[in-house]
Amino acid sequence: MSPHPTFLLDRAKLTDSHTLKVAREDGAYAAIEKILKDKPNPKDVTDEVKSSGLRGRGGAGFPTGLKWSFMPDATKDDRPRYMAVNADESEPGTCKDRILLREDPHGLLEGCLIAGYAMGLEAVYIYVRGEYRLPYKRMQDALDEARAAGLVGKNILGSGFDLEIHMHQGAGAYICGEETGLMESLEGKRGHPRPKPPFPAGFGLWGQPTTVNNVESIFNVPFIMNRGAVWFRGFGSEQSPGNFLCGISGHVERPGVYEVPLGISAREVLEEYAGGVWKGRSLKGWFPGGSSTGLLPPDLLDTPMDHDSIKGIGSMFGTGAMIMLDETACVVRASEVLAHFYDHESCGQCSQCREGTQWLNQIFHRIENGQGSMADVDLLESLAHGMTPGKTICALSDAAAIPTLAVLKHFRDEIVEHVEKGCCPLKGSSGNAPSSDRTEVHA
């Protein structure tokens, strides 16, 4: 089933992998133990992560080691510094961090300890989306176990190294996955993203130096420290090394979260891992990395799944979460579902986003229900161009505009067909039911 070598999810397959006993027998905390014994220069740890080429797995693909190196020099800036682990996984299609939190919490905790050593952190906050109750509980239990075993807190393993790790529960807002929205939320406020600059490394949580990293990014760190950057670069592609957790959902035979090397073709994930499009149907379109990356046509399926290759076809690698639509699916309905989502999740600070997401939602709803006009199609386009690129405080506006522009580029005929026929030509087809009974709720 798995033709490519794996390491990220190996422990998660063991019975009771979430317990300290099983995790330690499998080698958990070996990397931090070695670091606390050898006491390397913390900068060397960051450099190792840098040379591994690890890129953030939360969506932007920013190099993790480089991000760490933006934290101010501890000899010149003695303010307390923090890391927030972004476990607010809520990009539609994305369901990978949940598995790590639930099945291998000690792996994440070890990553936090290494990050704490490298950056001289005062404390780490693991911000888990509120709905993830079981993953949160697993993390909290693991944290309690690790603390009792002297692996977290003061004087860890008798080394003199201190690090506090705390669990924090979010409350269902997508925008808190944006790093500055997350920080506001962690401070107990509405999750309104902050204008940048100042950047979190200089002015983050409570105004102190802060780095915000995705769960899967931090989870990779113990592997890099145990086996080295060179070993890590043996996986994946030159510009995007390593394996990643690829969630694949929608119209496939075997939806799931699969560990695959970066650079694998989308077609291989679909056909070899997910068993192909379900019910013997053909593919209409696919999202490469979560809903914000836009619907692509099937002829792009041979594109390698890595940051630069997906960027090369005018999309984004995002969270690597593929969503597949079969030939019976309606792209207008899919667009409407997503436009509704972005409308619901816009924090409301920027007018382009607050108004734009609402308009997109209403227009897609109109077209899907046979009340759209050709002027609406043009309006979608001009609206979306008014929402991107970089016109707002954060990227939620872009995240709503990009899938709109993608569907206009690749599936314009189907949208026009809705307008011309005055109805959805695909209504009632499997897994894609009519939308006329949807109520509009605006947060």
Next chain:
Amino acid sequence: MALPEALVAELDQLVLKYPERRAALIPAIHRCQEELGGWISPDTMESLADYFGIEPVDVWGVVSFYPMFRTSEPGEHVVSVCHNLSCDLRGAQEILQRVCEVTGADVGGTSAGGKFTVERVECQGACANAPMFDLDGVYHEDLDDAKVAKILGDLK
């Protein structure tokens, strides 16, 4: 209305995690919602404002921003059906309809007698196991008609 003593004791521990007390506000609202009837009443907001030394309107600002916080009393059981894309593609619409039939509640409403509240929610991060709903804080995944009838029927 004062918060129950045991809850206050818990909040006293919670605030110690952070350099500033206010950071504990969202986890504290969660605990209040769990302990005080599944919603945040105006009284609870006042009590939280007192506890944190902030204005009630600040608590309201936070409560109203986050979809998980409720400002009206829910039924005994809350069914939150995901309707985002991965679930929609695998029949979330039909699942939602079935949930409404079995519970007797409308979307966004509570059944007569107060047994069930049904709501439609955005992506819950269980996309590879769609369709799904959350029932009283527990995920139920890979749903079909029979599963829905069984899970909810057992509660009736």
